[in-house]
Amino acid sequence: MCQSKQIEVNDPRFLELDKFLKKLQGEKGIAMIALQKAQQLFGYLPLEVHKHISARTGISVAELYGVSTFYSQFLLEAEGKHRISVCMGTACYVKGAQNVLDKLCELLNIKVGEVSADGLFSITAARCIGCCGLAPVIMIDEEVYANIVDLNELEQILDNYRLKDAAVGAASLASPGGKAEAEDPA
Numbered sequence: 291m292c293q294s295k296q297i298e299v300n301d302p303r304f305l306e307l308d309k310f311l312k313k314l315q316g317e318k319g320i321a322m323i324a325l326q327k328a329q330q331l332f333g334y335l336p337l338e339v340h341k342h343i344s345a346r347t348g349i350s351v352a353e354l355y356g357v358s359t360f361y362s363q364f365l366l367e368a369e370g371k372h373r374i375s376v377c378m379g380t381a382c383y384v385k386g387a388q389n390v391l392d393k394l395c396e397l398l399n400i401k402v403g404e405v406s407a408d409g410l411f412s413i414t415a416a417r418c419i420g421c422c423g424l425a426p427v428i429m430i431d432e433e434v435y436a437n438i439v440d441l442n443e444l445e446q447i448l449d450n451y452r453l454k455d456a457a458v459g460a461a462s463l464a465s466p467g468g469k470a471e472a473e474d475p476a
């Protein structure tokens with residue numbers, strides 16, 4: 291079954307975070323700045339990072355989460371270029387959402403909360419996204435994919451994003467100045 295990856299306790303980035311937090315010792319209202327620094331180092335803010343900041347600063351984990359979940363600048367899970375949200379709401383779950391989630395993890399060789407090796411995709415388990423009649427449902431960025439009963443569809447969906455991104459990259463390289471050219475309106 292697909293699960294979230296944890297950051298190891300001996301990750302060297304914690305040492306750098308500690309150095310930063312030491313400088314803030316004795317100051318008040320440092321939750322925001324501590325979380326910003328942690329996100330800069332880790333790219334996102336999993337539970338382990340919240341716990342670490344809490345242990346070093348005395349700010350409770352609940353208070354830290356109060357800040358990190360309130361401000362949209364903070365990411366609680368790692369993200370790739372395209373965020374895949376697999377709906378795990380009741381209707382989707384009953385119709386096989388766990389199989390969809392597991393298949394995506396297998397295809398991308400990642401767990402929930404991780405980013406694929408090429409940086410293109412990350413997977414998150416979401417609550418009901420409001421299309422229960424079309425279950426099971428996934429969202430990639432803002433696009434909804436419904437009735438994912440044939441798991442083989444998933445590979446094709448991912449390939450479409452890979453191809454689109456590769457085409458944009460190629461157009462960007464081919465155009466003068468390295469930017470994609472606008473389409474001819476004629």
Ligand code: FES
Binds near residue numbers: 378380418
């Ligand atoms: S339960 Fe999945 S869209 Fe509602």
